[in-house]
Amino acid sequence: MPVKHPDEPALLAYVEEELPVERRREVDEHLAACGTCAEQVRALGVARAALRAAPLLELPEERRAAILAALPERRDPWRAFRPVRRALLVAAPVAAAAAFVGVFVLAATQLGNGGDDDSGEAAQVAEDSAAEEGGAQEALTGTGADTAPQTSEADSRGVRVGTVAGPPAEVVRILAREGIRAVVADGAVVAEGRAAEVRAALAGRAAGPVEVYAGR
């Protein structure tokens, strides 16, 4: 008869059905012979069942609204980058050059802020914006190649992300689920946000006739 009691993690793993078959059989045998451990397993199971039957609770709607409305202003280091990035995008014809300058400007701004963020984060910022500018440049070039007059239109709406299956209202709903605000204008969808994020949000959508633009 087995005399060595399974330890606490083993009994927990037994109740959670996480033990390999072989070990489970050993514990089964032990439980059949050991009242103490059998009682322990029963108790674990009772508490498990009681806890798992507990429902999720709802924060009252008006309380949530009040909490969100009362969020303080955040001094946002990211906000300051946006005009810089946009200026670079317009001014620099080569995406690689824009990204290169971007790294410098952003890193300098980050340091200049004297903020609490460390250099790792600054690098991440630079990386993000380089990636975005690369993507944006590509999309703009694509549009320009299609039809010449559309280039100016694309500027006013933002960056052309691509085309997906409609209807446009459904595309707006998909974007909203990902927290991206969008509107329908002349049959096209104009989203507020980065091109890369809009593209990612629509990654699962089939190609189609609806033009999607990103920007604000």
Place this chain on the structure above:
Amino acid sequence: MDPDELLVRRAQRGERFAFDKLVERHEQRLYTLAARVLGSREDAADAVQDALVRAWLALPRFRGDARFSTWLYRIVVNAAHDVRTKRRELAAEEPPEPADPRDRFAERELSGELQRALDALDEPYRTAVVLYDVLGCSYAEIAAVTEVPEGTVKSRIFRGRTELAALLGTREERRESKT
């Protein structure tokens, strides 16, 4: 990939709409966590409010090392702990209520056998079983939330459940002996 990643990035850039969406996704679980740990709906709402303000302000420094939900749970657990401490301090300063406080607080307290048993557990055990069994977190996730090794998490779940079962059992026996 963290399913919140896109929203988190937007919220990090200061977009409140994205943060609202994140709150919408997680509020039920955050509130349940706080309520079960604190045993009070009102205190839980206070803790969630504190936590969301902290999360909003700290968001630009969130690095994505852990999942966003794990990061939020940690903030809520800390906020709940602070709310509890504040309550105790207030209770110590104020003269005791002349009337039975249970009447006044009846509505804001969570009722039920389970909650009374949970309230009787030590905070680390309570937090562990709520995260594991009520919210369905993994051992690794709880380890990250509570900042202890996984072995400690398992031990806390084991002890927490064992004590809880004993507390629930006692009540049942009492009820049976009454009838």
